[in-house]
Amino acid sequence: MVRWLRAPxxxxxxxxxxxxxxxxxxxxxxxxxxxxxxxxIPMSFSDSQYLEFPPEVWSTRWYEHYFESREWMQxxxxxxxxxxxxxxxxxPTGVLAAYGxxxxxxxxxxxxxxxxxxxxxxxxxxxxxxxxxxxxKLDILYTVTGLVMAHTVLxxxxxxxxxxxxxxxxxxxxxEAARSLGAPRWKAFLTVTxxxxxxxxxxxxxxxxxxxxxxxxxxxxxxxxxxxxxTRNMFNSLRDQIDxxxxxxxxxxxxxxxxxMVLAQVFGRQRKPK
Numbered sequence: 314m315v316r317w318l319r320a321p322x323x324x325x326x327x328x329x330x331x332x333x334x335x336x337x338x339x340x341x342x343x344x345x346x347x348x349x350x351x352x353x354i355p356m357s358f359s360d361s362q363y364l365e366f367p368p369e370v371w372s373t374r375w376y377e378h379y380f381e382s383r384e385w386m387q388x389x390x391x392x393x394x395x396x397x398x399x400x401x402x403x404x405p406t407g408v409l410a411a412y413g414x415x416x417x418x419x420x421x422x423x424x425x426x427x428x429x430x431x432x433x434x435x436x437x438x439x440x441x442x443x444x445x446x447x448x449x450k451l452d453i454l455y456t457v458t459g460l461v462m463a464h465t466v467l468x469x470x471x472x473x474x475x476x477x478x479x480x481x482x483x484x485x486x487x488x489e490a491a492r493s494l495g496a497p498r499w500k501a502f503l504t505v506t507x508x509x510x511x512x513x514x515x516x517x518x519x520x521x522x523x524x525x526x527x528x529x530x531x532x533x534x535x536x537x538x539x540x541x542x543x544t545r546n547m548f549n550s551l552r553d554q555i556d557x558x559x560x561x562x563x564x565x566x567x568x569x570x571x572x573x574m575v576l577a578q579v580f581g582r583q584r585k586p587k
Contacts (some may be wrong), residue, residue, distance in 0.1 A: 350567065352366055353560050353563045353564055353567070354564050354567070355367055355368060356368065356557070356560040357375060357376070357557070357560035357561040357563070357564040358371050358372060358373065359371070359372065359375075359557060359560075360372035360374055361557065362557070363555055363557065364555055364557055364560060365557075375557045375558045375560065375561040376561045378558050378561075379558050379561050379562055379565075382558075384546065385543075385546065385558070385562070387539070387541070388541045388542060388543045388545070388546045389543050391457065391460075391536070391540045391541060391542055391543070392525075392526055392542045392543040392544070393526070394457060395457055395460045395461055395464060395525055395526075395542065396464070396522045396523075396525040396526040397522065398457070398461045399460075399461050399464040399465050399468055399521055399522065399524070399525035400468075400518050400521045400522040400525070402461060402465045403464075403465045403468035403469050403472050403521040404472055404514065404517055404518040404521055406465070406469060406472070407468070407469045407471075407472025407473045407476060407517060407521070408472065408476050408507075408514055408517070410429060410469070410472075410473050411472070411473045411474075411476035411477040411480060412476070412480065412502065412506070414426050414429070414473070414477065415477060415480040415481070415485075416485070426473070426477075429469065429470060429473050430470040430473065430474065431470075432466050432467050432469065432470055433470045433471075437467075437530040437531060438530055440463070440466070440467070440530075440531060441463075441530050441531040441533065441534040441535065442534065444459070444462075444463045444531060444534065444535050445534040445535055448535055454535060455535065455536060455537045455538040455539070455540055456540060457540055459535050460525075460532065460535060460536055460540065460542070461525075463531050463535055464524065464525035464528060464531070465521075467524055467525075467528060467531065468520070468521035468524040468525060469521075471517060471520045471521060471524060472517040472518075472520070472521055475513050475516055475517040475520065476510065476513050476514060476517050478513065479510040479512075479513030479514075480506075480510060483506060483509055483510055485506075487505050487506075487509075488501045488502065488505045488506050491504065491505045519573055519574065522573070523570060523573070526543075526544075526566075526569075526570075527544060527566075527570075528542075528544065529542075529544040529545060529547075529548055532544055532545045533545055533548065543562065543566075547559045547562060547563075
């Protein structure tokens, strides 16, 4: 333990002992962030008609109610379908946009980047209201197409930022060498650049999926009818009645999110360039 505290933590020879306060602070912050989330898990196994912690009687009653409910299953299918399609649209679009911004030499690149991340700076409720009125005119309100379009707008900034950060650490001379040997630009990108930033691309795809899957504000305005999202139904259920089913759904969402993050880490580290 003493040897570890004296060992350098960085290349600047700052020791772990000198950073001990930072580690303690990080642990405290993690506990404060994670604990409220973990409380939901035991609540989901309560037999009570209301949200109860700790449960007096343990049961899987609300999980059974969720899987047997046609309404919840429909919302779950809509959420997964929308999130998957959003990932398929936002990831390649954002990667190409980030690559274009990184490789471009025009004067207004910075302004274009700010424009790309505008959805992150605008309050979600304004995006939702704008999408609602636009979709009414386009007759795509309460459709999966409308949801995918809106969620893609929200996910694009994350894809651009994550991919752009990876491109900044990439040596573009490798791609230029491939192009000098006769490879078209698109082929040089696919065979040289993309394999070396794939972990960032996978991370961006994961974030775009989760952005759509967890989004509720925009969904409250533009989802419904035959295509309600899971988060919309959860919000309505919590507002209209305290239904413990939302605790079981929240637990399942935590599991899905955690599994996806772990898979992304494993996928990104399996094929590191040698």
